[in-house]
Amino acid sequence: MLLKARISALMLMLVLAVLLKPAFAQRNKSAITTDKALLEKLKQDVEANPDSLSKHSAYINGMGLENPALVAQYDVWMKKFPKSAMVPYGLGKAYVDVESPKAKPYLLKTVEIDPKFTEGWGGLWIDAERWGDFKLSRDYLAKAVASNPANADYSFYYASSFNNYDQDKWRDMSLAVAKKFPDSERGAQALYWLGERSTTTADKLKYFELLRNSYSPAKFNWSSSGMSSYYNLLLSVDPGKALALARDMEKNSKDTKTWTGYIDLAQNVADAKKLSGEKKYEEAIAALNKVKLPRYLSFNKNLLLLVAENTDKMGNTKGAYDNLMASFVNAPTAQFMKALVVYGAKMGKSEADVKADIYKTMDDHAKDATPFSLKNYFTQANTSLADYKGSVVLLTYWFPGCGPCRGEFPHFENVVKQYKGKSFKYVGINIASDQNxxxxPFMKSSGYSFTPLEDVTGRVKGNLDNKNAAPVNFMLDQNGRIVFANFRIDQENEDDLKLMIDMLLNHRA
Structure with missing residues (x-):
């Protein structure tokens, strides 16, 4: 089973159900049977228990979802059991679980028979997301909530659906979920995402502290995960508080070993800042060099800036400049750019000189992208890498069932819409042809502006390899060279994407 989604540092605990094709898909392939007697028994089990989802699942697994006889049998059953919503739902759920476009009519039939069938509305919500109809998906979520207001799952997802559309509503509804479901992981999750996705440091601190006080990290997984994010934030704004949090969590967490490591990490950062304040810059750098960051903490950018700051203060401005330059061309950020301009000025460099250094380093690292020629869904003809010569290209690997891809698209769109009419192209390669x-419909309903291309199984991807994962992103210059790769964009770093595009548009090697 292909891994079709990749976890990023800022999306550590994203809902895992949307990251992988469900296990049902693999079971459906492996459990298909040619034993006629067994199939007949499974069929009789359904007819004796038409409202049992487990009986439907066993039968579908035995028959195989691609078996034409399966659909024919369900047509018979829907006529034989016209009042059973479970009959169409059994097949609809099987299709939803393997991200199949065939799900919708069966799910619609489910809620037509029983408008209180909460999971039927839930299935329609997921399916509508894959069609790109986000307004309809929210409408389905609203109906799921109305059908069962006590269901914390759908209350949470409904609140979250407003994140990119109405921030005030998202905040108020998420707080309401946390208040209404104090014993549910979903309540903790609502506060977790408020902390993660809020755009100001003050709001982030407020919601993470509320999460800590409202949901015991020892009891709730989302609260425990939130404390790692809270700790990561505190490392930047107040290492002393990060240290205090780590010590408390070491005593009150199941993951004592991790928090013991966090204590050492925070102590080193706190020591470094203290030493820097005492003008003991070399010792401060030594303390910072002891910091070993877990891959899921995003403090690395701040760590690099701290090292550069102390390197500069100890009189080695060139060392600070060179080290930050190497980091910048791998992961451009506005903070790095600002620091480079400051350090460059101390060395007698103008801002234009700094940019010239950046472009030279970028050119030294850039690699010709492996060519491709793939079917364009819009034209049905092939589009090749060569067709984009002369344009900067943002290339992303995606597929309609990829939740993290759908989560990243609005942030891409916020930036790329600024480049209409310029030499810039936005391309999305779909890695799941079974979702063609x-x-x-996804492109039409979502309004997203990328050009969709279809990947080909087994093609040589070379340095444009996504390793069967999505989303995976690349930025190519006008000459078809990969300049930036493996970056992720969210609400906090849209400016970094703009910086990358601007730098390439303003430079020709």
């Missing part, structure tokens, strides 16, 4: 039927 979703693609054009």
């Amino acid at each position: 039927d979703y693609v054009l």
